[in-house]
Amino acid sequence: MQDVSEFPAEVVPWLKQQFQSIVEQAENNRLPHALLLGGESHLGKTSFALTFANYLLCKHSEQGQICGNCKGCHLTRAGNHPDLKLIEPVESRIIVVNTIRELVHWANQTAQQGGNKVVIIKPAEAMNVAAANALLKCLEEPVSNTVIILVSDRPGSLLATIRSRCQRILIGNPNRQQAESYLLERLSAVEDIPLLLDISRGRPLKALEMHGLGTLEQRKLLHRVLQKLWSGDLLAHEAAKQLLQSDPEQILEMLYLWLAEMIKHTQIKDFNSIKNKELSDLFNQICKVKGLTGIYRCYDHVFEQWTALLSASNPNKQLVVENVLVKFAALAPDRLN
Numbered sequence: 001m002q003d004v005s006e007f008p009a010e011v012v013p014w015l016k017q018q019f020q021s022i023v024e025q026a027e028n029n030r031l032p033h034a035l036l037l038g039g040e041s042h043l044g045k046t047s048f049a050l051t052f053a054n055y056l057l058c059k060h061s062e063q064g065q066i067c068g069n070c071k072g073c074h075l076t077r078a079g080n081h082p083d084l085k086l087i088e089p090v091e092s093r094i095i096v097v098n099t100i101r102e103l104v105h106w107a108n109q110t111a112q113q114g115g116n117k118v119v120i121i122k123p124a125e126a127m128n129v130a131a132a133n134a135l136l137k138c139l140e141e142p143v144s145n146t147v148i149i150l151v152s153d154r155p156g157s158l159l160a161t162i163r164s165r166c167q168r169i170l171i172g173n174p175n176r177q178q179a180e181s182y183l184l185e186r187l188s189a190v191e192d193i194p195l196l197l198d199i200s201r202g203r204p205l206k207a208l209e210m211h212g213l214g215t216l217e218q219r220k221l222l223h224r225v226l227q228k229l230w231s232g233d234l235l236a237h238e239a240a241k242q243l244l245q246s247d248p249e250q251i252l253e254m255l256y257l258w259l260a261e262m263i264k265h266t267q268i269k270d271f272n273s274i275k276n277k278e279l280s281d282l283f284n285q286i287c288k289v290k291g292l293t294g295i296y297r298c299y300d301h302v303f304e305q306w307t308a309l310l311s312a313s314n315p316n317k318q319l320v321v322e323n324v325l326v327k328f329a330a331l332a333p334d335r336l337n
């Protein structure tokens with residue numbers, strides 16, 4: 001159930017202080033039975049949870065440091081520690097009730113290595129209602145020496161009764177300097193760092209992922225295609241073909257984030273802090289022609305189609321992207337009149 005590739009995990013620099021304080025709680029025997037690590041994706045929650053699990057299972061940990069040599073550490077790294085469970089949705093993107101029932105059964109057994117037992121559920125919001133209710137019972141009757149760590153990108157969507165039974169740890173963004181120095185240590189394309197951080201909304205791990213996926217190149221392509229589409233130099237199906245050379249999920253995510261940003265800045269009338277400056281002229285023209293209502297409709301549509309792409313239903317990607325582009329092209333002034 002564990003993914004061995006995730007160990008050894010390391011706490012990202014901007015979460016070290018929070019990590020240290022939870023370690024102190026553990027060392028003073030004040031650790032609650034359940035923790036909820038909540039905050040946006042790509043901020044280091046998973047590595048925080050895994051490192052803490054490793055810490056709880058290490059036989060000779062000291063001041064938050066694992067020894068790396070004991071049986072607990074070896075088993076954790078090998079991905080087969082019998083007292084550690086990592087629960088994630090598989091193909092359906094849902095954590096079902098049977099998985100949680102098995103977990104409750106497992107939690108009530110004695111620890112095989114005679115120490116702590118740790119469960120990580122991620123993302124916790126993937127539990128359906130029945131699964132969440134089953135977990136609630138487990139939280140209401142905690143088992144000694146068993147720690148449940150919930151990891152959630154959307155903690156607000158969890159049952160209030162679950163949230164209230166966990167110690168909540170709010171995971172926030174690093175400041176700009178921390179984020180930049182983290183990326184400087186990992187990326188040779190130094191000149192891309194400010195833009196990567198801007199478009200990842202200050203999340204260094206997202207910036208790294210974007211770099212790996214060639215997002216900046218995709219972004220340029222998207223800009224070119226949108227401009228041509230709106231000026232009538234490209235038809236939607238031709239534009240979709242060009243964009244499909246890139247990752248369609250990324251393309252729709254970028255379009256969605258761009259629209260979201262523009263809407264926000266239009267509403268608060270603050271154009272100086274716009275990250276996607278290249279497209280702001282285009283956006284302003286659209287705003288003049290169709291007003292914000294037209295843009296909202298397009299935004300809703302992009303969001304719908306983007307989530308459809310991410311869903312398990314496996315839609316036709318060319319069609320999904322084409323659909324979005326048809327809507328987008330419809331925002332242009334009617335050239336026939």
Ligand SMILES: [Zn+2]
Binds near residue numbers: 067071072
């Ligand atoms: Zn150890």
